[in-house]
Amino acid sequence: xxxxxxxxxxxxxxxxxxxxxxxxxxxxxxxxxxxxxxxxxxxxxxxxxxxxxxxxxxxxxxxxxxxxxxxxxxxxxxxxxxxxxxxxxxxxxxxxxxxxxxxxxxxxxxxxxxxxxxxxxxxxxxxxxxxxxxxxxxxxxxxxxxxxxxxxxxxxxxxxxxxxxxxxxxxxxxxxxxxxxxxxxxxxxxxxxxxxxxxxxxxxxxxxxxxxxxxxxxxxxxxxxxxxxxxxxxxxxxxxxxxxxxxxxxxxxxxxxxxxxxxxxxxxxxxxxxxxxxxxxxxxxxxxxxxxxxxxxxxxxxxxxxxxxxxxxxxxxxxxxxxxxxxxxxxxxxx
Ligand SMILES: Cc1cc2nc3c(=O)[nH]c(=O)nc-3n(C[C@H](O)[C@H](O)[C@H](O)COP(=O)(O)OP(=O)(O)OC[C@H]3O[C@@H](n4cnc5c(N)ncnc54)[C@H](O)[C@@H]3O)c2cc1C
Numbered sequence: 001x002x003x004x005x006x007x008x009x010x011x012x013x014x015x016x017x018x019x020x021x022x023x024x025x026x027x028x029x030x031x032x033x034x035x036x037x038x039x040x041x042x043x044x045x046x047x048x049x050x051x052x053x054x055x056x057x058x059x060x061x062x063x064x065x066x067x068x069x070x071x072x073x074x075x076x077x078x079x080x081x082x083x084x085x086x087x088x089x090x091x092x093x094x095x096x097x098x099x100x101x102x103x104x105x106x107x108x109x110x111x112x113x114x115x116x117x118x119x120x121x122x123x124x125x126x127x128x129x130x131x132x133x134x135x136x137x138x139x140x141x142x143x144x145x146x147x148x149x150x151x152x153x154x155x156x157x158x159x160x161x162x163x164x165x166x167x168x169x170x171x172x173x174x175x176x177x178x179x180x181x182x183x184x185x186x187x188x189x190x191x192x193x194x195x196x197x198x199x200x201x202x203x204x205x206x207x208x209x210x211x212x213x214x215x216x217x218x219x220x221x222x223x224x225x226x227x228x229x230x231x232x233x234x235x236x237x238x239x240x241x242x243x244x245x246x247x248x249x250x251x252x253x254x255x256x257x258x259x260x261x262x263x264x265x266x267x268x269x270x271x272x273x274x275x276x277x278x279x280x281x282x283x284x285x286x287x288x289x290x291x292x293x294x295x296x297x298x299x300x301x302x303x304x305x306x307x308x309x310x311x312x313x314x315x316x317x318x319x320x321x322x323x324x325x326x327x328x329x330x331x332x333x334x335x
Contacts, residue, residue, distance in 0.1 A: 003017060009051065010048060015038075017034070018032045018033075021033055024065045025069070030074070030297070031267065031298070036079050036081060039084065045085075045153060047157075059080070060296065063126055067130060067220055067221060067293055073304050074298060082098075082099045083100045086100045087101065090113050093115060093190050094188065095115065095187070096185060098128070101128045102125070102127060103121045106121070110198070111202060115190035115191065116193025117188070117190040119198055120137065120138050122206060125221075132150055132174060133183065135169045139208070147164045149161050155182075214254040225289075227288075236281070237256045244273070246276065247268070248264045259273055274293075274295075
């Protein structure tokens, strides 16, 4: 992989080399990306994706990194983080948002324009693209309920617009988890609503979230998918695991479905704790827990595990994730 040539070819792009992803992930853990690019336009992404495809290099897409654990060995090849592509526009009852826009901002925009349908999303800290990939949802709403179309870019560089039905949305899943297509922008179809009622619902959900979830710590949200017939938090609590600390990671004392970073955790701490929970619940309840959080990247060497500790200790956290979590907390006051 000729990184220098890549930098010269895409000299107008923002590119960082060997960039620690702990600076970007919501868990504040994770090894470095060999090459991290911050594209601003869809044509730029298309050109980079075609270039990478022709050379068979690994390519990884990040949104807000709120549903990811990046292993301490880091991510090989090129990683695109789409957070610079954050435009949102409103026309009549439709909102079109670029993939890197924060879902929280889209939900807020809907409220400002008196549009109903996205209240459920007012505290989900992902990007629009990540929400499409995951079919993100909360409190009986899912993005699939309000998406009209999605513009996708294939791994060979072709753009196409697909309908909601063509996305094959199911619980926390969409077809791009299989195809590897990249979501570029999304049009939401909402309905005219009563602005006071929209605000009331958002306030209500914000209070529910802030009282039930440990938003005061870094985390990746619910670690596990809901197994049929069970509540993950209750299974973990009943197994006596709540509060268990592994390195710097802890099963939240507020919500046992969350693992929080209480003291400079590494991704290895997170992954080991997840495996421990899975094996205890399998043994006690014969339930095979499946992670909702995506675990990506390379297994670390012993040296990389040590380096991860050092980098985490040095990392400064200016990334907008804190803003998003604060936004969800303060939403009620701002409106
Ligand atoms: C405190 C907290 C609360 C949360 N609450 C909820 C909740 O209520 N409901 C819920 O569903 N989730 C919740 N989550 C999880 C998370 O916010 C969602 O899964 C969100 O949709 C992830 O979006 P992201 O941009 O952060 O994706 P990332 O974490 O960046 O990526 C997740 C996956 O999506 C892929 N991806 C990202 N962008 C694109 C794109 N443009 N095209 C193709 N693939 C892409 C990535 O490759 C990766 O595999 C919560 C997380 C936290 C930290």
